[in-house]
Amino acid sequence: PSSWEIQRIAEEITNTVKKDYEVFKADMGDYYWHSMVQIYLVFPKWIEEVDKKYGSGASKFIGKALKIYSENNLPKIDTLYKKLVSDLSRDPFSREIQQIVSEIANETRQINEALKVDEGENYFGYMADFYLSRPEFIKATDKRYGSGASKFIGKALKFYSKNKLN
Template sequence: SVNNSGGSIKKYAEIVKMNLNNDILMTKAEQMKQFKKDSLNDNHPKLRNLYKELTADLNKNPYSEEIQQIAGEITHIAKNDYEVFKNNMGDDYWYSMVQLYLLFPDWIQEVDKKYGSGASKFIGKALKIYLGDYEPRLETLYKKLTGDLSKDPLSKEIQEIVSEIVDETQKQNEALKVEVGENFWSYQADQYLSEPILIKAIDKKYGDGSSKFIGEALKYYAENNK
């Protein structure tokens, strides 16, 4: 039983460690949530006015100078007033935020309810144009991974892309001071294989069947790189 107690202490330490790291991720999530809340409610008067102005006429061209100027001001406020968009990963988070307006049904519905049908996609498009060609390296890698779904997710070529994804994620986690447990990737794989909301969003983004493809590729990686 002496052994046991040692084991359970180690287990306890691991749980504590996981929760500590979750705090950092949670903080980022909380900060994103705050920005989302302020974008929908009227907590940040300047933001509220900018969104109103941006969505006043959804027939306008999102590329137009007028719309791009507003998109620029929103981006500027986000990066000035919200911690999550300030650090060296700030642009990655901002990119994710912009994707929300374009891809996530619940968010799109809320934004459209407030600013009119089609408003969310319009905002997303305007902000995306303002962002220019910026794309986080991880995003580029996931696109590469799902570029041809007829390939074998267990093949050497695909597994090499997965290992780049793992390295890049590791780098980000270090920047955020997050340590992920050893089961992180098999957990991720399960999410891609079985979480309906995620599957729907990923398939919409990278093509039908891509969530399953990513899941299988990650699962194989996790099992063979213990």
């Protein structure tokens, strides 16, 4: 999937999709594209159908190729979370970290508005509890960002939500 030839094909697919489909032309195009790529890698029914059409392993191959191609174009929300946890020795309550959390909050609101999702009250307090107390969420977050990342994110979000920082 990382070969030059396959990456050129991934580029062509990406450009065609972004040109031809309205949802990918919007400000959130990279967010949607990233989600679409994940479907090839994660969702069993999708994987089954793609593999049935193109051969065993095709969905994972396509997903990996597109993921490699799009790694430099991660959705802004993903980039912000990576920035947030880039140094877990920092104080999660510091002005610097809270500024990043504020950017995450703003980006999350934009995503939720575009997707017509009602955040409800204290969304970030609720999410903080997920990062701090849900074992499966903690495990997945720490696997993705490093040991202790979930606790760090949870503390930063909880402080943000309690202090109504915007």
